[in-house]
Every structure is written in structure tokens, then in C-alpha cells.
Amino acid sequence: MRSAGLFPHIPSYLGTYGSLIQQQLTMALLSVLFGLIAALPIALLCVRYPKIYPAVVGLLTVIYSLPSIALFVLLVPSTGLTQTTVIIPLSVYSLAALVPNIVEGIRGIPEDVRLAAIAMGYTGARRLVAVDLPLAVPPIMAGLRVATVGNVSMVSVGTVIGVGAFGALFTAAAQLSRSDLAVTGIVVIVALALACDLLLVVAQRLLTPWNKRRSA
Amino acid sequence: MISFVQVGKTYPDGTVAVAATDLTADSGRITVLVGPSGSGKTTLLRMVNRMIEPTGGEILIDGVDVRSKSAPELRRGIGYVIQNAGLFPHRTVLANVMTVPRLLGWSRDKARERAMELLTTVGLEESHAKRYPFQLSGGQQQRVGVARALAADPPVLLMDEPFSAVDPVVRKDLQTELLRLQSELSKTILFVTHDIDEAIQLGDKVAVLNTGGVLEQFDTPTELLANPKNEFVESFLGLDRGVRRLSFFSSTGVPLRPEPVVARDAPAAEVLARRGAQPWLLVVDGGHKPLGWLTAEQVPADGDLTKVAVGELVSYGHTFGAETDSLRAALDSAILSPSSRAVGVAEDGRVVGVASVEELVPAIRAAQSASVPDTGRGDLSDAGDPVNPVTPGGQGDRDDNPETV
Numbered sequence: 297m298r299s300a301g302l303f304p305h306i307p308s309y310l311g312t313y314g315s316l317i318q319q320q321l322t323m324a325l326l327s328v329l330f331g332l333i334a335a336l337p338i339a340l341l342c343v344r345y346p347k348i349y350p351a352v353v354g355l356l357t358v359i360y361s362l363p364s365i366a367l368f369v370l371l372v373p374s375t376g377l378t379q380t381t382v383i384i385p386l387s388v389y390s391l392a393a394l395v396p397n398i399v400e401g402i403r404g405i406p407e408d409v410r411l412a413a414i415a416m417g418y419t420g421a422r423r424l425v426a427v428d429l430p431l432a433v434p435p436i437m438a439g440l441r442v443a444t445v446g447n448v449s450m451v452s453v454g455t456v457i458g459v460g461a462f463g464a465l466f467t468a469a470a471q472l473s474r475s476d477l478a479v480t481g482i483v484v485i486v487a488l489a490l491a492c493d494l495l496l497v498v499a500q501r502l503l504t505p506w507n508k509r510r511s512a
Numbered sequence: 513m514i515s516f517v518q519v520g521k522t523y524p525d526g527t528v529a530v531a532a533t534d535l536t537a538d539s540g541r542i543t544v545l546v547g548p549s550g551s552g553k554t555t556l557l558r559m560v561n562r563m564i565e566p567t568g569g570e571i572l573i574d575g576v577d578v579r580s581k582s583a584p585e586l587r588r589g590i591g592y593v594i595q596n597a598g599l600f601p602h603r604t605v606l607a608n609v610m611t612v613p614r615l616l617g618w619s620r621d622k623a624r625e626r627a628m629e630l631l632t633t634v635g636l637e638e639s640h641a642k643r644y645p646f647q648l649s650g651g652q653q654q655r656v657g658v659a660r661a662l663a664a665d666p667p668v669l670l671m672d673e674p675f676s677a678v679d680p681v682v683r684k685d686l687q688t689e690l691l692r693l694q695s696e697l698s699k700t701i702l703f704v705t706h707d708i709d710e711a712i713q714l715g716d717k718v719a720v721l722n723t724g725g726v727l728e729q730f731d732t733p734t735e736l737l738a739n740p741k742n743e744f745v746e747s748f749l750g751l752d753r754g755v756r757r758l759s760f761f762s763s764t765g766v767p768l769r770p771e772p773v774v775a776r777d778a779p780a781a782e783v784l785a786r787r788g789a790q791p792w793l794l795v796v797d798g799g800h801k802p803l804g805w806l807t808a809e810q811v812p813a814d815g816d817l818t819k820v821a822v823g824e825l826v827s828y829g830h831t832f833g834a835e836t837d838s839l840r841a842a843l844d845s846a847i848l849s850p851s852s853r854a855v856g857v858a859e860d861g862r863v864v865g866v867a868s869v870e871e872l873v874p875a876i877r878a879a880q881s882a883s884v885p886d887t888g889r890g891d892l893s894d895a896g897d898p899v900n901p902v903t904p905g906g907q908g909d910r911d912d913n914p915e916t917v
Contacts (some may be wrong), residue, residue, distance in 0.1 A: 415592035416562055416615065416660075417584040417586075430602045431601065490693055504602070506602045508647065
């Protein structure tokens with residue numbers, strides 16, 4: 297069996313490297329996106345009502361500690377053996393990285409800037425969009441990077457319900473005793489994670505030309 | 513005009529931030545709220561644009577209760593300058609200045625045009641427009657802060673310790689700049705500071721507040737310096753209030769004697785004649801600029817002053833502008849020189865004459881008995897006000913340039 301080269305042949309039932317990468321990224325990035333969409337209102341509630349913040353963080357930490365496989369089992373009856381079943385738990389996991397970063401980001405806005413925004417006559421919603429969120433971009437991006445890198449890797453666990461993308465490759469590697477497949481899978485996943493991370497760093501630089509910490 | 517009518521603020525825990533206060537900030541004037549921390553000065557200021565709501569009384573701007581509009585709408589009509597400038601770090605200088613006009617719904621072009629114009633007004637260059645706040649110095653940031661507050665041309669400007677975070681040199685620049693702007697714009701300015709010097713320099717009227725938000729005295733700076741109402745105000749003003757008050761009075765009443773002034777190349781006979789009459793001679797150069805003092809004993813026996821090296825002359829400290837500077841500057845000039853004599857110069861630097869500390873005393877006495885100064889901020893701000901006619905203290909010209917401006 298040929299196993300030379302960076303991309304050894306993979307069993308045809310797994311598809312191609314291209315299709316595996318596409319599945320891996322689709323599930324990982326969608327889960328981060330949904331996580332971000334859910335994290336914003338949760339974080340804003342925590343900023344508005346600081347008393348609930350410790351409880352929310354505690355809850356997210358508990359959820360983060362739940363084994364994903366257990367969550368898949370719980371979800372399969374309603375969402376079936378689909379990518380959705382993988383995306384939902386990963387979205388929820390992302391909250392643990394995203395919510396605290398958004399909260400700290402908004403809380404970290406300098407008091408004089410916050411007061412100036414109020415004194416200029418911003419209404420609450422407009423201030424959020426025009427001042428608070430743009431200024432919270434650096435910590436939010438930091439949270440997104442953690443969530444993205446984590447999810448790109450964790451998607452593999454979906455192989456237990458048959459939608460694991462590169463997870464399926466690892467399963468095959470175990471069944472066929474093909475350590476070359478496992479190594480390739482790891483290399484590709486790490487490369488994907490780093491590529492996503494790099495894109496986020498570039499995005500952040502483009503979004504925050506005002507951030508003195510990098511321009512200095 | 514901003515009127516505080518029995519305005520008070522008591523927090524739910526019973527802490528009194530502002531005791532029931534009556535105060536009126538006149539239109540087109542700078543009213544300074546000064547006091548130690550915990551004196552409620554910032555609280556009073558922020559009640560005007562409803563960043564803090566009072567628990568008692570009412571605040572009127574030109575007779576209209578501030579609560580008659582929604583808070584954001586009210587705020588867009590009131591300029592606000594905060595400590596550290598509080599610029600939006602994610603926006604360029606230009607975008608910062610455009611903030612309120614954009615909130616008011618101006619077109620982008622109109623707002624940009626107005627913002628560019630204001631940058632020039634506050635002494636910034638057009639090249640600053642595209643920069644981000646972190647690329648500016650503290651003083652430049654605060655100038656942008658002032659421009660941002662002025663952007664929509666509000667009649668009322670609230671300034672919340674705007675210059676307290678910059679170094680003293682820059683602070684002085686900004687203060688001077690504010691007075692210059694104010695002489696052009698005539699805004700109704702409420703200015704909060706904990707610095708009594710700043711209050712006295714900038715305020716047309718100064719409200720001294722004590723801990724617990726108690727208004728101890730509300731007067732013009734000169735009246736405050738001359739007649740503090742109680743011990744608190746007196747101690748807050750410090751131990752040099754008498755001298756400091758002199759900065760509001762022109763030095764034109766000081767008698768400047770030309771007799772002790774002698775040119776270095778003057779004829780020997782003239783030098784010897786003057787030596788007999790004067791204990792100190794001020795030696796001047798060919799352009800009549802001061803070189804230094806010489807005691808009568810130091811004058812060479814033959815009266816040839818060129819024998820005395822310039823380095824041997826006694827320092828005259830600094831001169832004061834006979835037409836432009838205050839009595840305080842004159843007094844300081846006399847105190848600094850070992851001869852105890854002040855050197856008065858014309859605007860071109862030529863020596864007009866000298867006056868000893870003793871000779872300054874009558875002018876100082878006259879200033880002390882005068883309730884209204886003939887120069888300085890009082891003169892500038894009260895000019896033409898029929899309610900507070902200016903009664904000059906006898907000396908000086910009403911057209912003198914106020915030295916604090």
C-alpha cells in the first residue's frame with residue numbers, strides 16, 4: 297500500500313482531501329459564527345446586569361466541561377446524524393471563549409471615552425454599535441481565535457456520529473493500522489487551524505488601524 | 513445662562529454630593545466650579561446635561577428646564593470636554609470632531625467641512641485630521657476634545673477638568689488658547705477644576721465649593737482674592753492671594769524713574785553726577801536695553817563705565833512691560849533683583865525707568881482698595897456690561913491689553 301508523500305491515498309469511501317477540508321471548515325466556522333451570534337446578546341446582558349455575569353461564566357464553564365460525545369447522543373434524536381448535531385455543541389462551547397471576551401472588552405473601554413460618548417448624545421443602541429463594539433474588537437478577536445482554533449480541531453469528534461470530516465480519517469487510520477493517515481490528518485488540521493488564526497489576525501489588523509499596541 | 517435652583521443630589525445611602533445650591537452661570541462668560549474632591553463640582557456640572565440627575569431642584573438653560581428634552585437630544589446641544597479628552601480611539605481626529613454634527617443628522621460633507629474648520633480654530637494643522645488619537649500628544653488630544661465639543665456650535669460648553677492631565681507648560685498654553693477662543697466665541701462655559709490658580713485665571717466668576725457640595729462663595733476672582741468669606745475659602749486660596757490679586761491690576765500706575773538709568777558709554781561727568789544721587793545705577797546698552805545693576809561704590813572713580821565688564825554687573829532678574837504687564841509682574845521684578853528695583857520696559861524692550869519695592873507700594877495700596885481691577889479678566893469680561901459698571905481704581909488705561917489673555 298502506497299503511503300509515501302504528504303498526502304497518502306485515502307480510502308475512497310472517505311472522499312477526497314478537498315471534501316474533508318471543506319467539511320471540517322464548514323462545521324468549525326459555522327459553529328464559531330453561531331457562537332458569536334449567541335454570545336453577543338448574552339454578553340450584553342452581562343454588561344447590563346453585572347450581577348449575573350459570574351453565574352453565566354460558571355454555567356458556560358460547566359457546559360464546556362460536558363463531553364461532546366454525550367451531547368451528540370442527546371441531540372441525535374432531534375437533529376439526527378447530521379452536521380447540525382456537531383455544530384450545536386461546538387457553538388455552545390465557543391460561548392465559553394467568546395462571552396467573557398466580549399464582556400471584558402466592553403468593560404475595558406476607558407471611562408472617559410464611555411462618558412464622552414454619553415455626553416456627545418449617543419443613545420444606548422447607537423453607542424453600542426458606534427463606540428462600544430468597535431472598541432471591543434481586539435478582545436473579541438482574541439476570543440474568536442481561541443474558539444476557531446479549538447473548533448477546527450474538535451470537529452473531528454463528530455466521527456462518532458459519522459460526520460467527523462478528518463475524524464473519519466483518524467477512525468480509518470485506527471481500523472486500517474495506517475499511522476500515515478493519522479499523521480497527515482493531524483498535519484492538515486494544524487495547518488487549517490493556523491491558517492484560520494492567521495486570517496483572523498489579518499482581519500483584526502485591518503479592523504483596528506487605531507490600535508497603538510501593534511503600530512508602535 | 514445656566515441657572516441652578518435649589519439643586520441637590522443625595523445618594524440612596526444618604527451621602528450628600530450636592531447640598532441645595534443656587535447658582536447662575538451668566539451667558540457668554542466662564543463660570544468656574546472649584547473645590548477639593550468630594551465637593552460635588554463634577555456632579556453639578558454633569559447635572560446640566562443630565563449625565564447625573566439631581567434629587568432636588570431644577571436646572572434651567574436660558575429659562576428652559578433641562579428635563580424638557582430627552583437626555584441625548586439635550587446633550588447634542590451642549591458641548592462637553594472631559595479630562596484626558598476622552599477621544600474615541602477608533603476614530604480619526606476628523607471623525608471625532610464630526611461626532612455631534614453626524615448625530616444631529618448633518619451630511620457627511622457638511623460635517624467634515626465644519627470639522628476641518630474647527631481644527632484650525634483650535635490650533636491644529638489639517639495634517640492632523642487623518643491621525644488617530646494615539647498619534648497625538650496630550651495637549652493636541654485636548655485641543656481635538658475642544659474642537660469636538662464646539663463642532664455643532666452649542667451655546668453652552670461644559671468643561672470637566674479638561675486640562676488637569678497635561679503638563680504645566682501645555683496646560684498654560686491650553687488655558688491661554690481657551691481665553692482666546694472665548695473672546696471670539698462668547699460661549700456660556702461651566703468649567704470644573706480643583707486648581708484654584710486655573711479657576712482664578714479663567715473664571716469671570718468662581719464658585720468655591722466645599723466637601724459635601726456646599727457653595728461657600730461665588731464671586732469674581734478679584735473679589736474672592738480680596739474678601740474671602742470664610743476660613744475655608746481663605747485657606748483654599750492659599751497664602752499668596754494678596755500678591756496673586758495684583759495680577760489683575762495694571763502696572764501703569766507705577767512711577768518709573770529714569771534717573772538711575774545710565775548708558776554704558778555715557779559721559780563720565782553724567783555718570784559721576786548720577787552716582788552721587790543714586791545708590792544703584794541701571795546700566796543700559798546702546799539700544800537702551802538693560803545690562804545690569806551697578807552699586808554707587810562699583811562705579812569707577814573716573815566715571816568710565818566701559819571699564820566695568822558686563823559680567824560684573826548685578827543681575828536685574830527680569831523686566832516687566834510698563835504698558836502691558838500687571839502689578840504682580842512689576843513686584844516680582846523688584847523682588848528678584850538684588851537691587852530691590854523693578855525695571856520697566858517699553859514694548860520694544862527699551863528701558864522706560866525703574867521703581868524700587870518701596871515705590872511700588874502706593875500702586876499696590878491703590879489696587880488693594882480698588883474693588884474692581886482696571887485690567888485683566890475682570891476688565892475684559894465686564895466691558896460694556898451695564899449691570900456691572902467698571903470703576904477703575906484710578907490708575908491705568910482701560911484699553912490696556914489684559915495680561916492674562
